[in-house]
Amino acid sequence: xxxxxxxxxxxxxxxxxxxxxxxxxxxxxxxxxxxxxxxxxxxxxxxxxxxxxxxxxxxxxxxxxxxxxxxxxxxxxxxxxxxxxxxxxxxxxxx
Numbered sequence: 549x550x551x552x553x554x555x556x557x558x559x560x561x562x563x564x565x566x567x568x569x570x571x572x573x574x575x576x577x578x579x580x581x582x583x584x585x586x587x588x589x590x591x592x593x594x595x596x597x598x599x600x601x602x603x604x605x606x607x608x609x610x611x612x613x614x615x616x617x618x619x620x621x622x623x624x625x626x627x628x629x630x631x632x633x634x635x636x637x638x639x640x641x642x643x
Contacts, residue, residue, distance in 0.1 A: 556626035559583060568631045575635040577613070582634045584608040585615050605637065612637050 561579055563569045572582050589604035595616070605614050614637045620628035 557586075558626040558628045559586075560620060560628055560630045568633075572631065572634050575633060577634045579631075581608055581613075582615060582631055585613045585634060586617070586629065586631075589615075601632065 559579070559582075561569055569579060572579070577585075585606045585608045586604060588608055589606035591605045593603055595601040595603050600618060602617050602619065603614060604617070605612065607613070613634055615634035616632040618630045618632060620630055622628075
């Protein structure tokens with residue numbers, strides 16, 4: 549049986565007012581839900597306007613979501629993800 553290493557991911561959450569935790573909460577998401585969408589994403593791509601930002605779509609808890617994040621290039625192991633935002637999308641958004 550072939551085994552592949554699992555990439556460790558570190559999420560860079562910022563609980564200060566106006567930062568990413570507050571931003572996703574304004575869209576109805578918690579840190580746990582955002583991370584669940586990240587791990588379950590069925591589609592990942594660079595943002596069409598900014599190649600340094602990633603967009604992912606996935607399902608969690610019966611809904612479809614789109615999340616936006618950046619990869620912290622200074623920390624490769626573990627892979628450090630800076631969540632930017634996330635929000636529910638209509639079913640047709642997932643492909």
